[in-house]
Amino acid sequence: MDSAALLDLLGNENRRRILRLLARKPCYVTEISEYLGVSPKAVIDHLRKLEEAGLVESRVDSQRRKYFSIARNLRLEVSVSPYGFGTKSAYPASRGFDMSRCRYLSLDMGLDPNAAAGDGEDDADGEGRPGGDLASLAGELGRLEALENELSMAQRWVQGRLTDVMDDLSERFDDLGGMEGRFYAEVAAAVADGAAAPERIARQVDASPEAVDEALRLLADHGVIERTEDGWQVAGD
Structure with a gap:
């Protein structure tokens, strides 16, 4: 679903x-x-x-x-801002997933994935689930809850900065005329994000191809973007 x-x-x-x-x-x-x-x-x-x-x-x-x-773990995220609305669902990674292999993750997790793994023997309830002693499990739970709070704060910070940047972009495009500056900001941001083809840009900003074509033309006229053999890119890249 x-x-x-x-x-x-x-x-x-x-x-x-x-x-x-x-x-x-x-x-x-x-x-x-x-x-x-x-x-x-x-x-x-x-x-x-x-x-x-x-x-x-x-x-x-x-x-x-x-x-x-x-039945299972599920995380449902809703993002609402002056520049977009979206929903995203995510399921937990498998127990064997190694976070240290994420190339672009700069956050220090500070967790040993095997810290509470124990020696693989049956736990206290006899159901054969591997686990460490109660003190280790309680300690890991506390660290994970603290990390969850930090990630939540980081998401709030990123959302705020995204809005600030889009506000700045919108103000710079207010004098282009025709449409609102924030729409031009969205189109320019899509191009900067690597969306070169007009069809992809239209899908990303959820607008008609005609509106996107007009925005691309005006942005190009003002030297913000430029046409290449592969589509569009930010001017000077």
């Missing part, structure tokens, strides 16, 4: 409350119904939609009672 459909699905408050409840423990329909204060029939309908989206799964216990639980 794409991110836009997920956003629509999670727009319902009761479905969000169901997920909050299931994040604590698996539940059966009657428990969820009492928690929400709605009929079991309505709960079943919400659960069906969440199951179809792959967010929730079910199992039947020895007493033939059907329990529901969250």
Whole structure:
């Protein structure tokens, strides 16, 4: 399911409350119904939609009672700014993913991926899941939560700087006439980002080919961009 459909699905408050409840423990329909204060029939309908989206799964216990639980990790991001709107969904990387191999990652993770891996023996609950002792696991949890907070702050900073830069670009293009400066800023930013073909630029800025062609012509007339054999590029590159 794409991110836009997920956003629509999670727009319902009761479905969000169901997920909050299931994040604590698996539940059966009657428990969820009492928690929400709605009929079991309505709960079943919400659960069906969440199951179809792959967010929730079910199992039947020895007493033939059907329990529901969250099926997998999912991160849904929504970005709203004066220069764009977008949604993005992402699933966690596999346990064996090595962050140190990301070429452009400058953030010092400060984590040893094997710090809490233990020696591979059964853990305390006997289910055979590898893990370190409780102190190691608690320490790793604390570090990961601190890192999550830092990443959140970094995202906020980047979003603010992106808006500032787009504001500056828009002001520089306000005197071009015809359309608003921010549209020219988006087109120029798309070209600077490597979008050389008008068709790709139109998709990136979500505008008609005609509007993009006019913007490219005006930007070229003012020496901001230039035409090459492969399309368009920032002037002087």
